[in-house]
Amino acid sequence: MHDFTLHADAAAVDDPDFAEASLDRLKQVLFQHDADFSRLERVQIDRVFDRKLVHAIKYNRQVMSGDRPLPHQGGPKGVPTTAGPDIENMKFYVRTYGCQMNVADSNEMGRHLKAKGLVETQDPDDASIFLVNTCTVRQHAEDRAFSEIGRLKRWKAKRPGRKVVVTGCAAERTKEYLEDRFPFLDLVVGAKSIESFEQLAERLLDRRATDEDLDYSVSTIDQKVAAFVTIMRGCNYSCAYCIVPYVRGRESYHSMDQILGEVRDRVSEGAREITLLGQTVNSYRHGENRFADLLRAAADVDGVQRIRFISPHPYYMTDRVIETMAMVPQVCESLHLPVQSGSNAMLKRMMRNYTREHYVALVEKMRRAMPDMTLSTDIIVGFPGETEEDFRQTLSLVEELQFDWGFIFKYSAREGTPAAQMDSLPQTLIEERHQQCLELVDRIALEKRLKLVGTTQDVLIEEGSVGRTHTNYKVYVRREAQARQVAAPRNVVPGEQVRVLITNAQRATLEGEIHNGNVTFENFWEEDSRVRTCSD
Numbered sequence: 001m002h003d004f005t006l007h008a009d010a011a012a013v014d015d016p017d018f019a020e021a022s023l024d025r026l027k028q029v030l031f032q033h034d035a036d037f038s039r040l041e042r043v044q045i046d047r048v049f050d051r052k053l054v055h056a057i058k059y060n061r062q063v064m065s066g067d068r069p070l071p072h073q074g075g076p077k078g079v080p081t082t083a084g085p086d087i088e089n090m091k092f093y094v095r096t097y098g099c100q101m102n103v104a105d106s107n108e109m110g111r112h113l114k115a116k117g118l119v120e121t122q123d124p125d126d127a128s129i130f131l132v133n134t135c136t137v138r139q140h141a142e143d144r145a146f147s148e149i150g151r152l153k154r155w156k157a158k159r160p161g162r163k164v165v166v167t168g169c170a171a172e173r174t175k176e177y178l179e180d181r182f183p184f185l186d187l188v189v190g191a192k193s194i195e196s197f198e199q200l201a202e203r204l205l206d207r208r209a210t211d212e213d214l215d216y217s218v219s220t221i222d223q224k225v226a227a228f229v230t231i232m233r234g235c236n237y238s239c240a241y242c243i244v245p246y247v248r249g250r251e252s253y254h255s256m257d258q259i260l261g262e263v264r265d266r267v268s269e270g271a272r273e274i275t276l277l278g279q280t281v282n283s284y285r286h287g288e289n290r291f292a293d294l295l296r297a298a299a300d301v302d303g304v305q306r307i308r309f310i311s312p313h314p315y316y317m318t319d320r321v322i323e324t325m326a327m328v329p330q331v332c333e334s335l336h337l338p339v340q341s342g343s344n345a346m347l348k349r350m351m352r353n354y355t356r357e358h359y360v361a362l363v364e365k366m367r368r369a370m371p372d373m374t375l376s377t378d379i380i381v382g383f384p385g386e387t388e389e390d391f392r393q394t395l396s397l398v399e400e401l402q403f404d405w406g407f408i409f410k411y412s413a414r415e416g417t418p419a420a421q422m423d424s425l426p427q428t429l430i431e432e433r434h435q436q437c438l439e440l441v442d443r444i445a446l447e448k449r450l451k452l453v454g455t456t457q458d459v460l461i462e463e464g465s466v467g468r469t470h471t472n473y474k475v476y477v478r479r480e481a482q483a484r485q486v487a488a489p490r491n492v493v494p495g496e497q498v499r500v501l502i503t504n505a506q507r508a509t510l511e512g513e514i515h516n517g518n519v520t521f522e523n524f525w526e527e528d529s530r531v532r533t534c535s536d
């Protein structure tokens with residue numbers, strides 16, 4: 001059908017060259033003339049004769065043969081307007097799989113592209129560069145990324161000059177396989193080389209021919225209220241199930257100056273909440289400085305209202321870090337502390353470097369220092385060798401520590417890790433345990449959330465009417481007046497911190513109303529700013 005339609009189009013303009021050309025030759029000519037190939041796809045799909053396309057082809061042929069002068073700007077779509085790269089007018093689209101480290105890496109790569117004049121778009125159809133930042137922690141994440149990459153062959157063919165870039169952990173682990181299986185990829189950058197992305201992207205853009213896609217006006221500033229700042233890369237641990245040390249290498253730390261510079265940059269772009277990121281983020285060290293010093297220094301940066309960090313390792317939750325969390329008002333009293341199992345036998349087999357007793361004692365210490373803190377965790381069920389008794393101990397730990405929420409993972413073997421050599425449990429057993437653990441964690445999480453109904457929380461608005469409490473609950477905020485159907489005093493805007501009365505906690509995202517109690521909004525703001533300027 002494709003062949004037939006193209007020939008029909010060509011015949012309709014009385015052009016024997018086109019009518020007799022093979023499909024490949026037609027494509028070649030169209031690409032050469034920078035014609036809008038996506039329109040041809042439409043012709044193919046809709047079986048509609050597209051006169052504009054034919055006119056564009058005809059126009060280009062007249063230009064090339066000298067019958068028509070080369071236009072400076074604004075010729076019909078499809079006519080090249082410059083001979084060299086037109087980076088300023090290119091858009092890129094980023095798809096991120098995996099953890100917050102990957103989100104931060106995507107943001108960083110995005111900033112490098114923006115610094116070169118490219119513009120981020122949320123619509124892949126608009127983009128000239130499609131960047132897939134992959135994750136390899138679980139097979140499922142890798143499979144999803146690979147099937148997305150496969151579909152990009154068609155995306156790329158729709159417009160000349162398009163580029164596909166694959167980065168991240170799966171790119172590190174399977175670079176050769178990726179290049180082999182998807183020969184249309186323009187650049188593959190493993191997780192260990194993300195810091196060289198700027199130079200690699202330079203070469204990618206230099207190789208670019210022309211880009212016809214004009215008309216861009218999106219802001220190049222990342223205006224997120226909550227921003228990530230990577231403080232270290234890699235991991236010195238070797239948890240038996242984890243691929244990270246192999247794909248990200250050993251720990252390396254950014255300097256305090258570099259990190260604080262980035263925090264200031266994010267604040268100047270509109271961020272009010274900064275999340276410090278690292279695989280074992282609290283093992284940070286640079287010169288004499290340790291993680292607690294970095295927390296305090298980041299909290300001191302003008303404009304920073306909140307600091308969070310992820311993912312900490314129990315081993316490095318030192319007294320100084322706990323004291324800093326408790327004493328520095330900007331450091332949020334909320335912690336995601338992966339425990340993985342409640343059984344000492346499993347923790348040993350997983351090579352986690354702590355025991356159940358250590359973990360429990362640590363949580364008790366933190367709760368004494370911060371009675372209102374929220375605690376969430378990661379748990380792996382079905383790790384090789386996990387007995388009924390081991391699993392029961394995990395459930396009992398969940399009951400004992402009453403996590404505010406948690407992520408429960410079914411064990412999935414990753415090639416190249418020590419655990420992949422161990423005998424796996426039957427999948428049905430893993431599924432059953434997963435379901436059982438999930439139900440328990442969800443039940444406790446709901447009970448904890450329901451206790452928040454009727455309390456008042458400070459919510460930092462991130463986007464629209466949604467923000468977060470200090471303790472990291474997501475809250476959908478309605479104005480009190482709006483709820484009563486009368487004129488509201490004002491709207492909330494991203495970056496504002498408002499006091500919110502929690503009215504519903506059935507779902508993971510709480511609901512609440514702006515609450516001014518007995519004070520006016522003006523008084524409320526004065527009171528709030530006093531709280532924020534309190535020294536520790």
Ligand code: SF4
Nearest residue numbers: 235237239242244279
């Ligand atoms: S601490 Fe363990 S689980 Fe976390 S990244 Fe390092 S090896 Fe993986």
